[in-house]
Every structure is written in C-alpha cells, then in structure tokens.
Amino acid sequence: MLDRHGLEMHGEGSRVVDFDRGFEFLGHLFVRSMTLKRVADPEEEALEAMRGLAARDAAKAEEVRAAEVLEEDELARGYDRGQRILHVVGAGRRLALRNLSFTVTGEDSRELLAIAHTRVDRIELGPGAEVETEAIRHALASDTDFAFVNGEGETLGWLSPPSFRRAGLHLAQAKVALDSALAADLARRIVEGRLRNERAQLHRLNRRVSDPEVIVATKTLGRMIRKLPEARDVDALRGAEGAAGAIYWPALGRLAAVAPQPFRRLRPAGDPLNATINYLTALLARDIRAALLSRGLHPGIGALHAASDRGEACVWDLMEGFRAPLTEGLAVSLFNQGRLDADMFSGREDGTMWIGPEARRAIIEGYETAAARRLKSPHSGRKRSWRVLMEEEAGAYGAHCRAPKSQPFQPQVIDH
Template sequence: MKKLLNTLYITTQGAWLARERENVLVRVEQETRLRLPIHTLGSIVGFGQVSASAPLMGLCAERGVSLNFLTEQGRFLARMEGPVSGNVLLRRAQYRASDDPDATAGIAATLVAAKVANSRFVLQRSLRDRSKDGQPPAVQSAVDHLTTLQRRIRRETMDLDRVRGYEGAAARAYFEVFDDLILSKAKAFRFQGRSRRPPLDAVNALLSFTYTLLRHDIAGALEGVGLDPAVGFLHRDRPGRPALALDLMEELRAPLADRLVLALINRRQIKPGGFTVTESGAVSMDDDTRKALLVAWQERKRETVRHPYLEETVEIGLIPHLQARLLANFLRGGLDAYPAFVWR
C-alpha cells in the first residue's frame, strides 16, 4: 500500500476497504493497516483481490474520489465514480492536444528523448557489467550515437515527422548491438534484428511477449486515470490500436522489458530448447518458458526503484500508473511539461 500523487495504490491481496466517518480504512485479516482522510485522496487503485464496502463506495462517490479495480497483473476491470466526473474534461484536453500539431510534436519529442535515454542506459549498464577488455566497441559506438540523438531532440525545433525519424534512428542503433548484450553462446539466442509479426527467433519471441504484458499494464493505467488509450501523440489513431499505450511504452520498454529479457537469458533462467518453430518460420514459447517469463515479470514488478520526478521509492509495477497520472496532470494544465520516466 502506498499513497502517491493523491492516489492510494493497494497491492496487498485480500485487502478490504471500509469507511470510518470521513476516513478510508484498509484492513487485512481484520487488522487495520492504514487510515487516510478521504479529503487527501483523488483516487484509489486496487490490484487483484481488493474489495470495498458499500459505505466506502458511497463516500468516494460523494467526495469525487474514483475507485479503480485492476487484475493483479494490471489489466483494467472497472472504475467507479460519482455523478460528477472530470474525465470528460480530461479526455477533451487529450483530444485537443492530439489534434494540435505543436502539442503533439512536443509530447512525442519528450517520449522519444526518454526512450533514447533509457536505451542508452541499458547499453551502458551492459558495458559496466563487463571487464574493460570484454566491452564490445560497437556498443560504445551505439551509446555515443544515442547521446548525440538525445541532444538533438532536446535542442532542435521538432515536428512529428522529425521526431519519428529520430525515434527510428535510435531504435536501429539500439537493436543493431542488442546481440552483443546477450552473453549466452546458444545458437537459439542469436539476435539478428527486430522481427515482430511473427517473431522469427527466440529473443524476438521473448521481447514481443514482454512488450504485450507491458502494453496491457499501461493501457490499464490509462483507463484508471480516465485517459483514452486509443488516442496518442507519437502513434496516431488506428482502429483497434491503443496508440497512447504504445506512446508510453516507448519510454518504458528498454528498462522494464528489455532488461528483463536480457537477464532471463544471461542468467540461464530461460532454456534454448523452450521454443517451437512453425512451418512459416514463426517462433513461439512453450508453456514452461511462458510460465517462467510470467513469473519473472510479476517478480520484477514487485522490485523497487526511486522515481526520478517524485523522488520516492516505488514498486516498478506502479510506474505505468504514476506516468499515466503525471500525463493526465500535464494535459489538465497542472504541470508545465510531462515528466517522462528516465532510469537513473
């Protein structure tokens, strides 16, 4: 349980939310673990087996505090709000910004700059973990190139096409050396470039599946704060595509997803034989490999990190929810700029 940005996040399974006059109580096994005045909260988010009493729901509705319920894995289930909601104003602000070329380019540039910084961090971390003689020169060259791209994004006046051009250049530089980050000598884990639909090797299968998990978490977080996951800035509208979730993925995929995949391979927690190849060449995980990845993903989300903007220690699994709320605050006009997540 943690309160951040006027939001109470409850991850303790079996928690029960109750009302005590003007307070919210969080009880676990008949023991009151937390008591907060309702006026200090803007929303409550429960993950998994979190329940609420009818009186507590009524209090939240009266005081304009939204109740959000997600699965333990972060998939959005439901949001309960009172008769007056600011979400329509938030979504109108989101739609206006998405239709404004300057606003769209500004938000997209912020997301891409964070993506470049986090990609560079993953490469630098790999270099630090090796002896000086064992550091691939190509990785250091990619770090230098990403540093130059990040500097240009921050200094140049951007339109959306230029932002996308820099994003593409950064992705190419990053994935060109991704194979150098894999310590396993197994042929199954050779990486020769990003392939998506379908993934054509084991590493791409792991990346694609982990990106799907991350996208679902982000989409649930966006729903939880009242944003429309389908209307983005870097990624434009397309039927059935969660464009805004894909936007926020750009800043988070390298530190959250890529590092997990690399760790699983390099620590030999994923076996080379845990994949199947179809006649078309598509590669998929077997049940044991998929289970191992899911377990590792949930364990990773329980790890903690210091949030660079909030300057508080938070669970990694809460980062998508915090970034969604910061983006909502920015779109409402409460922040001068969106503080993208940059791993440090």
C-alpha cells in the same frame, strides 16, 4: 431461559465447543456448516477428515490475514506494489469461485490457490485455462478486470466493469493531439525518455562484457538525444526514434547469447529472444492500459502515436519509457541468467515461434519480479514499484495535457 422450558444445565457434563473443530450431538456430527449422521463405529474417520479440512481452511485464512497485515504495514510505510495480477495460464487450470474468493484448480481438480477478490486487480486467462461463469460475474461485481491472452502473450480481448471516464480530460488529450506544436512538444519528451532508457539499458548489460560495438552504440545514441530539439514535428521525431532503433537493436542482440546476429526486431517473432520481448511487451501494455484508465485517460488518443480505429495510441505513448527496462533488457537478462533457454521454444512451419509452458512461466515470473522492484519516482520523489510508477506517469501525462506550460511531462529515465 432454560427454566421456562423445564430444562436445566448440567454443569459437569457441559462445555463450550467450536463449530470449526466439530462435535457430536444426538447421534450426528457437526463441523462448520455440515451435518452428518453418526455411524456406529466410534472410530469412524469422517469427523477427523472434516476437522482436517476445517483446519486447512483455517490455515489458509490465516495466511490471507497475515498477507493483508503485511500489505497494510507496507502501505503505512509508503510502499505500494500497485496492481496485483493473477495469471491463470497453465493448461488444465480452472478459475472458479468459493466463498467470494477466486480459486484455481489443476488437472486433477485439486485446489492450487484461493485468493480474496480484494487482493486481485486483474486476472489474465491464458490458453488451455478455463473459467466458470460465477467467477466472471464476481470479477465484474468486484471491479476486477479480465484479460484473455494467447500463447504469445497477446491480448485477445478484455472483460471489464463499465467505466465512467472523464470527458474533460479526453478533450484535453485531443487538443494536444490535434495541435501540431503541442503534439511535437509532448512527443519529443516521450522519445527522449525512450532513447535515454535504451542507452542506459545497453550500459547496464555491457558492464561485464565491455563489447566495443555496444560502447559505440551508446555514444551514438547520446548524440541522437542531443539532436532531438532539432526535430520540428511529430513525423521527424518518429524518424529519429526509428534511426535510434537501427543502432539500439543490433547492440542489444550482441549482449544476448541466444540472439541471431545481427539482431533485428521482429513481430511476429522468428527467434526466442524476439518471442520473449513480444510476450513481455504484451504484459507491459496491459499494465500501462490499466494505469491510464485508473487516471481517467482515453487509451486511444496519443501524441507520438497517431490515433486510429481500434488502436491504443496513448498506451503506446506511455509504454515508450518502460520498454527498455521491463521488456527488452529483461528479456536479455532472463536468457543470460539461465532462467530462459532456447530449448523452451520451438519453431512453427510458418517461421514463427511457439513458446512452451515452462518459458511462459519463466517470462511471467521474471516480469512480476521486475515490476515489483522500487526506484525513485520523478513525480513524487519517493521510491515506487514500477507498477505504481506507471500510474504516476499516467497522472503526469494527463496533467501535461491539461496544462502543457505549467505542468510539462517529465518521463521516468534510468540513465542519471
């Protein structure tokens, strides 16, 4: 090839070089896709700086590859974390796009994180954080949901790719919701799961304390569970759930040092424990919504909760069994373990609570840790993370709607 052009390769003076490491040629510096004119000073630092940048990028890429290998290995062994969430909630954080990867920068424009879209299923953008248009476009193109949240963790809105839902399954949901007997049967299963998990959560939190009033509350909840078959319709079941709450909430508050006594459930929150439960509940609601959509269910058609305009009755139905372990019990544990403190919150003039950035971080980290834990699934019989279990639960809910007699819904319970 060279001979045709009158050229000859000089063996001793030639070598193979790597663009990533950089090299000099004809008075120019070449590193990756960049070219700089060489300065007179042979000790000029630009090349080394660029080589350092390339080395850091290569190290990040290697970390990503290692994480992907670990994830593939876990999947091969039957472990699936479920949906992966990127939380961008700190003030001054900015979500952008670089080389088809999402990046997060801080107030000083320093890159804090770069992650491929293949490793993100949902992005949650909190107050004070910004996002570039290209990152939004890439999220839509890569089927990555966006949730915009406020300082209390509530969902302000969604940005999602177009979804093609299953009309047949939606009609099956509607049939159950509109048939009083079918709706009552499914609602009873949901309420029983909720009450069993409330009782189990009180048992667990009370192991070391042995508060006698909490013990009485768990026994009372047990009697209420046994009486659920007597509830003839959905309204009666809602009443039973409300009566159980009147027993459950004061008992839960006795197990948290920061809770006002007697503890009452408040929305909006007027104390740190309620504020934390509300924030965790919003996180759970977004996870449940994603699970429902992944299984083709309509989020607005439920059995225990009545369908309403702009409401998500099915999301609220499926949340019931997950509330005690992933929101209420977790909130108490975060305070009891010292990961949250009342000083991280402050009251507003209207009586509501402001959640400080340190508290938001602790709440999100606590939830992510809890959601990654594994337990035995009643649906597959295998150990699943909570997020994967949510998807299995959504699938079981849909199967019940299609065939209530042959595939009855059995929610996850933790009080075996």
